[in-house]
Amino acid sequence: MKKIIAFIMAVVLAFSAMSISVYAEDASEISVTVNGIEFIFEAGTSEEFIDKFIGDYFNPEDNTQTYGITCTLLGHDIETSRTIVITHNARTSAPRCLKKYYNVETCSRCDYTSKTLLGQEYIYCC
Amino acid sequence: MGNINENIHGNQSLRDKLSAIILLETAKLYEEIDCDLVDECIDFLMELEGRKRLGKKEIRRRIGKIPFRENILKFNEAARRKVKAKRIAIVAAIMAIIMAIIGVMSIASEDIFGDLLAKFGKQFVEQLDTEAVKYGGVVMYNADETRDYDTIEELLKTEKIDMLYPSWLPEGVEIEFASHTVEFEQIVCTICCNDTKFFITMYPQKALNDEIKTNLCIKINDLEIYYFSENGVTQGNFVYKNNLYSVTADSPDNLFKIIENLKEIN
Ligand SMILES: [Zn+2]
Ligand SMILES: [Zn+2]
Numbered sequence: 001m002k003k004i005i006a007f008i009m010a011v012v013l014a015f016s017a018m019s020i021s022v023y024a025e026d027a028s029e030i031s032v033t034v035n036g037i038e039f040i041f042e043a044g045t046s047e048e049f050i051d052k053f054i055g056d057y058f059n060p061e062d063n064t065q066t067y068g069i070t071c072t073l074l075g076h077d078i079e080t081s082r083t084i085v086i087t088h089n090a091r092t093s094a095p096r097c098l099k100k101y102y103n104v105e106t107c108s109r110c111d112y113t114s115k116t117l118l119g120q121e122y123i124y125c126c
Numbered sequence: 127m128g129n130i131n132e133n134i135h136g137n138q139s140l141r142d143k144l145s146a147i148i149l150l151e152t153a154k155l156y157e158e159i160d161c162d163l164v165d166e167c168i169d170f171l172m173e174l175e176g177r178k179r180l181g182k183k184e185i186r187r188r189i190g191k192i193p194f195r196e197n198i199l200k201f202n203e204a205a206r207r208k209v210k211a212k213r214i215a216i217v218a219a220i221m222a223i224i225m226a227i228i229g230v231m232s233i234a235s236e237d238i239f240g241d242l243l244a245k246f247g248k249q250f251v252e253q254l255d256t257e258a259v260k261y262g263g264v265v266m267y268n269a270d271e272t273r274d275y276d277t278i279e280e281l282l283k284t285e286k287i288d289m290l291y292p293s294w295l296p297e298g299v300e301i302e303f304a305s306h307t308v309e310f311e312q313i314v315c316t317i318c319c320n321d322t323k324f325f326i327t328m329y330p331q332k333a334l335n336d337e338i339k340t341n342l343c344i345k346i347n348d349l350e351i352y353y354f355s356e357n358g359v360t361q362g363n364f365v366y367k368n369n370l371y372s373v374t375a376d377s378p379d380n381l382f383k384i385i386e387n388l389k390e391i392n
Contacts, residue, residue: 119325
């Protein structure tokens with residue numbers, strides 16, 4: 001039986017107030033819902049990463065990434081993870097919910113992050 | 127977070143190197159600039175930056191196409207002065223050139239910086255020496271690590287993933303990546319292509335919901351495929367051996383042909 005703890009997380013974003021609910025599960029995937037869009041992160045994903053990904057998702061233009069001098073010289077120290085973004089009720093008939101799979105690269109030394117869509121499908125969920 | 131084969135999914139590094147080659151070459155005297163090299167690198171860079179993801183075969187082909195001559199690092203006195211004059215520009219530009227020199231040095235002379243190059247130049251060598259890089263294969267991803275395989279069959283067999291896989295895909299579309307992950311106790315297997323319009327997922331031990339059965343239905347190889355097609359997206363759902371499949375394509379015709387040619391391991 002899944003033990004689900006719900007808590008409110010304050011994410012400071014440069015635009016309108018949003019309703020945020022977070023479900024954290026012991027050593028399991030992390031589901032965060034912002035403005036009706038559900039984000040599923042791999043277990044162990046840091047809060048910092050979650051903030052950055054969601055911020056970037058809603059505000060892709062606001063992409064002022066700063067690269068440290070080490071990264072400028074030597075390239076990034078890339079870590080990769082998978083993130084799923086579900087838009088519920090994207091279609092009126094079943095399957096209704098759009099599930100997008102992203103490959104996300106982040107640099108362990110600086111602000112660099114980049115997401116690549118791997119594929120998408122409609123799922124039966126709502 | 128897992129590590130990944132950076133050659134395939136970390137194109138940022140490849141982009142950095144291409145920018146560095148362009149900067150380094152254009153820092154030379156006008157008449158000494160190798161225009162073919164610059165042109166090719168710019169074209170390649172623009173495609174990498176573009177919306178369409180390049181397949182591994184295409185990346186490999188493009189790297190092979192870069193008309194390298196061995197003297198990228200040969201600056202004469204006048205060119206050196208030109209580089210010096212550029213100092214007025216921005217510090218960042220100089221940084222990029224230093225980065226380029228470190229990168230290019232790694233193929234030019236491996237002894238100069240010894241360990242430093244061994245550590246930092248490795249990526250560059252790997253990306254430009256086609257023999258050292260595994261291209262044309264499929265990458266397996268799960269939350270812990272990634273592994274490279276030459277073919278999807280080999281991947282599915284070795285990773286013990288009992289999943290149907292496509293033996294036919296439209297021209298130019300190739301399988302790039304497969305994954306086996308767990309989402310809240312549900313296993314999800316995916317097969318991703320270089321074109322995101324094509325995608326296959328499999329949810330083991332999952333049934334087709336009755337509401338899905340209100341979609342259009344077509345019988346292919348004795349399987350009842352429930353599909354819909356709208357806004358350029360065609361998706362078919364079916365159950366095979368108690369596993370739920372979802373196949374996404376760009377048109378009904380291609381969807382049906384992909385499903386018709388799905389194969390099973392063994
Ligand atoms: Zn970095
Ligand atoms: Zn839903």
